[in-house]
Amino acid sequence: MTDLDDLDVIVVGGGGAGLAAAVSAAEQGAAVLLFESERELGGSTQLSAGLITAAGTSVQRALGIDDSAERHFQHYMDLNQWQLKPGLVRAFCAAAGPTLEWMIGLGLDVPAVLSSDAHTPGLSRAGVEDVWRGHVPRDQGYGLVQVLDRARKARGVEAVLNTRVAALLFEDGRVAGVVADGIEVRARSVVVASGGFAHNPDLLRRHYPDALDAGDSLFVVAAPGSRGDHLAFAEQTGGALAGDGWGLMLPTAYFQRYHHWQAGFPPASRVYVNSHGRRFMDEDASYAVSSGIIQAQDGPVWAVFDEKARLGLPTGYADWTPARVAEEAAAGRLAQAATLDALADRIGVPAHALTTTVTRWNEQLPETGTDADFLREQSLAAKGAPARPDPIATAPYYAARVLPAELVCTHTGLEIDHRAAVLDRAGTPIPGLFAAGEAGGGVLGMRYVGGGNAVANALTMGRIAGSNAAAAV
Numbered sequence: 001m002t003d004l005d006d007l008d009v010i011v012v013g014g015g016g017a018g019l020a021a022a023v024s025a026a027e028q029g030a031a032v033l034l035f036e037s038e039r040e041l042g043g044s045t046q047l048s049a050g051l052i053t054a055a056g057t058s059v060q061r062a063l064g065i066d067d068s069a070e071r072h073f074q075h076y077m078d079l080n081q082w083q084l085k086p087g088l089v090r091a092f093c094a095a096a097g098p099t100l101e102w103m104i105g106l107g108l109d110v111p112a113v114l115s116s117d118a119h120t121p122g123l124s125r126a127g128v129e130d131v132w133r134g135h136v137p138r139d140q141g142y143g144l145v146q147v148l149d150r151a152r153k154a155r156g157v158e159a160v161l162n163t164r165v166a167a168l169l170f171e172d173g174r175v176a177g178v179v180a181d182g183i184e185v186r187a188r189s190v191v192v193a194s195g196g197f198a199h200n201p202d203l204l205r206r207h208y209p210d211a212l213d214a215g216d217s218l219f220v221v222a223a224p225g226s227r228g229d230h231l232a233f234a235e236q237t238g239g240a241l242a243g244d245g246w247g248l249m250l251p252t253a254y255f256q257r258y259h260h261w262q263a264g265f266p267p268a269s270r271v272y273v274n275s276h277g278r279r280f281m282d283e284d285a286s287y288a289v290s291s292g293i294i295q296a297q298d299g300p301v302w303a304v305f306d307e308k309a310r311l312g313l314p315t316g317y318a319d320w321t322p323a324r325v326a327e328e329a330a331a332g333r334l335a336q337a338a339t340l341d342a343l344a345d346r347i348g349v350p351a352h353a354l355t356t357t358v359t360r361w362n363e364q365l366p367e368t369g370t371d372a373d374f375l376r377e378q379s380l381a382a383k384g385a386p387a388r389p390d391p392i393a394t395a396p397y398y399a400a401r402v403l404p405a406e407l408v409c410t411h412t413g414l415e416i417d418h419r420a421a422v423l424d425r426a427g428t429p430i431p432g433l434f435a436a437g438e439a440g441g442g443v444l445g446m447r448y449v450g451g452g453n454a455v456a457n458a459l460t461m462g463r464i465a466g467s468n469a470a471a472a473v
Contacts, residue, residue: 007031007187009469010178012165015043015223016141016455017437017462018193019148020099023106024466025191026155032466033187034157035180037164037225041149043195044223044409044438044454048141049118049261051452052459053126053133054096058104060131062112063123067131069094075129079288080445088442091418092460099460100135107147109138116384118451119261125382127288127450134452141455165194165229170237174431189432189469192422193462196247196410196438197228207231207412208247210295214405217254221408230439234414237433240425242441243411248448249404250287251294253303255328256319259406264317267309268380269389271361272402275299277344277353279361282371284379288450291404301402302335302347304358308394325398335399343397362391409454413441420465434469436461 009025011018014036022034040046055072073093077086104110115122115136126134137144152159160180169177169184177186197203198220204211211218220226234241256263271279274297281293283303294301310325318324328334337343340358344351365371369387377387414422414435421429422440437458438444444457 004033004185007033007185009189009191009466010035010185010187011191011193011466012178012229013043013193013195013437013439014041014159015193015195015437016045016144016148016458017439018043018191019145019152020459020462021191021193021436021466021469022157023148023151023155024463025470026152026157028467028470030470032157033185034152034159035163035165035178036159036161037194038223039162041159041161042142042145042223043225045458046141046145047221047223048455049451050137050139050141050144051118051124051126051455052100052103052135052137053450053452053456054100054135055093055133056097057100057135059110059112059123059135063114065131067133069097071131072096072133076449079128079447079449084445085442088416088418091464092443092457095464096456096460099456099463102463103144103147103459106151108144110135111138116382124451125286126452127286129450134450144455168233168236168433175237175433189434189472191465191469192230192233192414192433192435192439193437193465194229194439195226196222197231197412198222198226198407198410199224200228203228203231207244208410210245211247211249211407214249214403217403217405219257219406221259221406226410226438230414230435231412237422237430238424239430239433240415240423240427241412242415243413243444246411246444246446248287248408248411248454249291250406250408251291251402251404252406253319254401254403254405255324255333256406258318262318264313264320266303266320267305267313268385269309269366269392270303270305271357271392273302273304273349273354273357275349277349277351277357279357279373282374282376282379284376284383286450288448292447294402294404300347302349302399303402304343304354304392304397304399306392306394306397308390309392310398328400329398336396338395340397343399347399358392362393365389366391409438409444411438411441411444413439416440416442416461419468420461421468432472434465436465440465
């Protein structure tokens with residue numbers, strides 16, 4: 001049993017960031033106590049694919065891939081238009097690879113094989129990077145959390161479940177512990193790793209209103225504990241915020257209500273068209289960029305496909321199945337027509353433009369295996385998919401509204417420096433206070449760098465926060 005009278009570090013939150021912080025602090029010899037608001041550990045990390053973005057790793061080297069933290073940093077900053085603090089992002093990129101090796105040392109299994117998706121163990125394409133950096137572990141996010149939890153237990157860190165921290169103890173300008181269940185628990189340092197605020201509509205309106213643009217199509221895949229407790233801690237301590245207005249929304253069909261491994265996938269033989277009836281993107285582009293491309297259009301975006309594509313959808317999923325598409329079409333919510341001209345009329349786009357778009361599609365990828373306009377064959381190859389999807393040529397034709405509607409994570413957090421120390425509104429570190437994961441703002445930016453960005457941030461900055469919290473005592 002942990003001695004509550006002699007704690008060095010308290011960790012608030014038991015997801016990937018909190019577990020990494022707790023283990024890291026305990027490795028430094030600190031007496032650590034972890035509070036988790038839910039009935040089990042894991043948070044959003046446990047619900048994820050467990051993908052970790054990192055550069056210069058042993059997995060990459062085993063596959064003959066030459067990569068470095070500096071290249072990772074350059075790509076990360078460029079994609080975010082240099083609107084992040086370079087010092088913080090450089091520290092994150094430099095520590096992400098060593099953090100992956102730390103996890104492997106704890107027992108995480110990431111085989112040195114190429115992977116075609118985020119659910120097959122190995123090295124996959126994370127986003128739009130020039131070399132692959134997405135490390136997929138066996139047993140995905142669940143397995144990753146189990147590795148960290150075993151390390152927590154081995155190092156004697158007690159986890160108090162189903163206990164939400166209501167406030168921080170803030171005395172004489174420094175954090176000196178927490179208040180949980182009405183009880184003051186003191187410690188020399190606190191790491192806030194309580195997740196984001198995806199399940200708090202009021203905080204979404206205030207800090208990420210773009211998420212609400214999806215209207216009735218919005219659905220949340222973050223853990224239920226993502227209620228924004230860290231923002232209340234900022235108010236209490238005078239902590240600054242970073243990342244306001246940013247988050248991750250994945251593009252989905254209007255009728256989806258589950259993440260893709262439950263919802264299923266749209267047919268490969270589809271084109272996305274804008275309000276002008278024209279194709280404007282690689283339909284398989286990474287969500288590092290795809291939501292931004294869709295949002296940049298001046299009207300609705302539609303996924304256009306045909307009857308052969310509908311019938312070719314596999315069964316057993318919740319949303320993208322032959323029966324569900326037929327049901328949506330019969331209800332009049334998903335456009336269906338006997339001809340492309342009639343379909344164009346249904347969705348309000350120029351008929352000539354839509355027929356020209358589909359004709360050009362049929363003459364390119366299905367016929368030649370190349371996409372001269374958007375290079376989609378490269379995305380298909382990275383996913384291990386056939387390079388020649390079927391033509392869109394079998395009536396009836398369908399059009400489903402596509403929009404960013406799947407809310408994965410929020411990026412507004414307590415502003416941190418390269419040590420994961422929380423800064424006040426003047427930019428000075430608040431003594432005794434550290435933050436990581438979605439609760440620590442400044443690493444996750446305006447553009448999500450790709451699969452594994454949030455998990456890498458949680459583990460890497462959690463590890464840094466735990467180590468520095470232990471050293472601060």
